[in-house]
Amino acid sequence: MALDGQPHGTTGAGAHRRPPAWLSEAVIYQIYPAAFADSNGDGIGDLRGVREHLDHLAWLGVDTLWLSPCFASPFGDGGYDISDYLTIAPRYGSNEDADALIEAARARGMRIMFDLVPGHTSHEHPWFLESIRNPDDDRYIWSDRVGAPVRGWIPNHAGRGGYYLANFYAIQPALNFGYARPDPAEPWRQPVDAPGPRANRAALREVMAYWFDRGVSGFRVDMAASLVKDDPGSVETGRLWAEMRDWIDREYPGRILLSEWGDPKTSVPAGFHADFFLHFTGTALRSLWDNGTGSQGSWPAIGPCYFDPDGGGSMGTFLDAWREADKAIDGAGHIALPTANHDFSRLTCGPRTRDMVAPAFAFLLTWPTLPVIYYGDEIGMRYVPGLPDKEGSQLDAEARQGSRTPMQWDASAGAGFSTAGAERYYLPVDPAPDRPDVATERADEGSLLHHVHRLIALRKQTPALRSGGTVRVLHRDYPFVYLRGESHLVVVNGRREPAGAPWPASGPAPRVLAAHGVELTASGIQAAGFSYAVYELAPGAQVSAYEDADAATAD
Known part of the structure; x- marks a missing residue:
């Protein structure tokens, strides 16, 4: 293991x-x-x-x-x-x-x-087959009448009679994990620590x-x-x-x-x-x-x-x-x-x-x-x-x-x-x-x-691109531009029309790790329709948060 x-x-x-x-x-x-x-x-x-x-x-x-x-x-x-x-x-x-x-x-x-x-089993599970016969079995939720919500109560035609509560389809009887709140009008509600x-x-x-x-x-x-x-x-x-x-x-x-x-x-x-x-x-x-x-x-x-x-x-x-x-x-x-x-x-x-x-x-x-x-x-x-x-x-x-x-x-x-x-x-x-x-x-x-x-x-x-870590949103329109780990820049354009954004970094040009329809020019980021790019920033590059500086998270 x-x-x-x-x-x-x-x-x-x-x-x-x-x-x-x-x-x-x-x-x-x-x-x-x-x-x-x-x-x-x-x-x-x-x-x-x-x-x-x-x-x-x-x-x-x-x-x-x-x-x-x-x-x-x-x-x-x-x-x-x-x-x-x-x-x-x-x-x-x-x-x-x-x-x-x-x-x-x-x-x-x-x-x-x-x-x-x-939360539920099949109505063919052995637990339920026992429960429909045995009135002392409380692995499922049983009532002698239709409770709330009305839609979930299914009549039981086997020996026990009454109604059972189902999740979703009638063939999915709800397992009994108890109720958080009792209700005297609904005596079938068992507490969460019942047997x-x-x-x-x-x-x-x-x-x-x-x-x-x-x-x-x-x-x-x-x-x-x-x-x-x-x-x-x-x-x-x-x-x-x-x-x-x-x-x-x-x-x-x-x-x-x-x-x-x-x-x-x-x-x-x-x-x-x-x-x-x-x-x-x-x-x-x-x-x-x-x-x-x-x-x-x-x-x-x-x-x-x-x-x-x-x-x-x-x-x-x-x-x-x-x-x-x-x-x-x-x-x-x-x-x-x-x-x-x-x-x-x-x-x-x-x-x-x-x-x-x-x-x-x-x-x-x-x-x-x-x-x-x-x-x-x-x-x-x-x-x-x-x-x-x-x-x-x-x-x-x-x-x-x-x-x-x-x-x-x-x-x-x-x-x-x-x-x-x-x-x-x-x-x-x-x-x-x-x-x-x-x-x-x-x-x-x-x-x-x-x-x-x-x-x-x-x-x-690239560890900086994985779950967790830090992210800073730089441009939240089209294209969407964000910084991962203060070291990697991501550009995403999810629409058909091209889109542009200012280039937020100063210093040496970044290294292209993945590019599909995105270019960095003197005038900024140019993203074609349905495009993306990932860059690694050069050491010492300074990135300005020109739109959404509050969008950072710590690992």
Whole structure:
């Protein structure tokens, strides 16, 4: 387990904890297993398929692979309805296949993270099958009548009768972690230290320990804020995760928890090592890259974003949210920034084509957040509208299936995803005749894939560009210009039209580390449409903060 190392700082109540050093250097890559690579010809991706492509991922430079749920499930919600936390779903392989993947990744200096769903199980989980029969079982939340919220209560037609509380779909009964506030009108509300909630906390540790012992380096925690019910300010939920963090730091140092909370300023101080800016919490993420006005994305667009072809966006919303979260976190963890995910539209969506997204990757890989690349975004796979529902992907008006199409490995009819007939594929391959693929882009030095490859390599070679560290915003319009570590200048123009800014440094000319459409002239910075550049400043160069001198952060 030497790969994970020891965490910085101390543990225990009130300690100022810091994440493991490896996380600050990481570039995370999210894989949706069913759509990544099919090794056995059944039309569904699997763990062996992931293992067969590790060399490519190592070449790309990503070093931490996060797999969306791959545990046993009836797949009513794409695997987020788990029926056995300790067994790999047969369609993805076996526990031994997971072991082989973890070991093969480790041999390449890469880590594996699994997805953990702690707030609910499948209605087919043995725990729930026992609970629907046994009126003394309180692992789930039961009532003799419909409570609040009304939508979540599902009638139980088995021996116990009554109603159970579900998270999201009816097939996802909520595990009982207690209520933060009692209510005499709702006697089913148990305190967080009741026997049922205590049993579930113990089970949560057992599940994590099982996979930690098999070599998993961490978990992305699904809907991490959903555990304790009626919890104003998430106080009790935060205490629960602080308890888990103390246990991990004590028993499994170097392992991490990445939360799907969407509020880093709350979740990281509570105990998580990192948390996302997400599409459903605030507008920080979508102010950077959204669906595009009028496009067919998974969520309704909120308006212009910074990386928008027409250039009507602003960095202000993102910067305000990032500064607030960064101040609250105070070095105890990271804000994770994803290109997309299994629920939200890809970078290439609507009016934004794959030829336009290189500057978004330049920002992602040089800003002091934790970068998370969704599979296929590195080649410019697009969000595909108009697909049928698959395993609960159509959630009300949210068409999530458009971001879950098969990975495009080559230019063959099946995109190199599977040898099965197309009718058996998990979802249809993107039918666009000009769809991108890995093989074609590997052969083209000017492709998006090579841009991403070079930017990841630059990040790994340059400590000042990694997560944490310092940043100073110099120009917040088009182009966006900022200084990392007082030593590296980054220029990003996310729109179609050229843009200019004053050159803020005096002294010798900087060294170009990466340049795509940006020039330094006597009159200042000239950035072509959809351009970026990274420079190393010469020793002794002086940089003036000509626009936003208050935008600095300390490591």
